Amino acid sequence: MTSIGIYGNNGRMGRAIATIAASEGVAIAGGADAGSDPFPIAHAADVLVDFSTPAALESHLAAAIAARTPIVIGTTGLLATHQALLEQAADVIPVLQTGNTSLGVTLLEMLVREAAARLGPDWDIEIAEMHHRHKVDAPSGTALLLGDAAAAGRATRLAEVRVDSRAGLVGARSEGTIGFASLRGGSVVGDHMVVFAGEGERIEIAHRAEDRTIFARGAVKAALWLAGRAPGRYAMAEVLGL
Known part of the structure; x- marks a missing residue:
């Protein structure tokens, strides 16, 4: 069974993702939030989902790269510097970044x-x-x-x-x-x-x-799809076969 680790697990989206994953029988490896060490979760999970903050992106990507764990980035407010970090990470691990998972x-x-x-x-x-x-x-x-x-x-x-x-x-x-x-x-x-x-x-x-669960459901779907992919940048359209 593919397990998901959640960055930003105490936020609105983090809680919604955990709820949807549980309802669909998907294992949650754990989570990390502001002030938490992101590395243990990266090593414990088969795939990571990040709905935290732009300031945390660099450390989360570093943890994902160290553990060679795929990561779905749903955090918004990213700048050009963050996009550059995502490109670098995609040379090593599968990265799916999107402004919306619905x-x-x-x-x-x-x-x-x-x-x-x-x-x-x-x-x-x-x-x-x-x-x-x-x-x-x-x-x-x-x-x-x-x-x-x-x-x-x-x-x-x-x-x-x-x-x-x-x-x-x-x-x-x-x-x-x-x-x-x-x-x-x-x-x-x-x-x-x-x-x-x-x-x-x-x-x-x-x-x-009308309901935050549409994003959570899409994020879980994206995470399960991304697990096991080759390193590179991916998009939600590919997850949905569009």
Whole structure:
């Protein structure tokens, strides 16, 4: 039986993953949280799942590499330096990093990429997201995932066209940019909408998460799929065979 180790096990997602794993008969090797030594869990588990913090990523990857244990990274708010660490780790172990582990968002990502490619630069792209009041990063990892998909559909990089906020006299919208709007409040699990706005018409593609277990279920599925893979970078679309 494949066993899963959880980094961030005392957080919302860590607890949800443990619950889903137990309900599906998947063994939990243990967990580690802020201040805990990540190395024992890495050696005890067949695969790791990390929903902790960006600050902990380096030590978690070091532990996974030392133990040669595959790792699923669901932590959001990652920077370019974190991506570089993931690339280095993927030379040694299987690494799956995603801004969202749900099936619905994975499908949404594909739809956004396809729509961006087919509609062309005449259509403006805006991404709006809302989360609970406790979320610390903005835009959300899922919003950025969708922004990456839209940019890829237009054969460009999100970093080159991203606009995070507009306030004051910012002037007319620049063609080809991808805008983000972030809302925070209440207990919202996660709402995301991608708007394609053309002349005289508008397309809106949305996903609303009603229960955190959809992410936990996807994370467990990704972990079981990743166990035993060759070193390299993987994506949720591969897990779901899309």
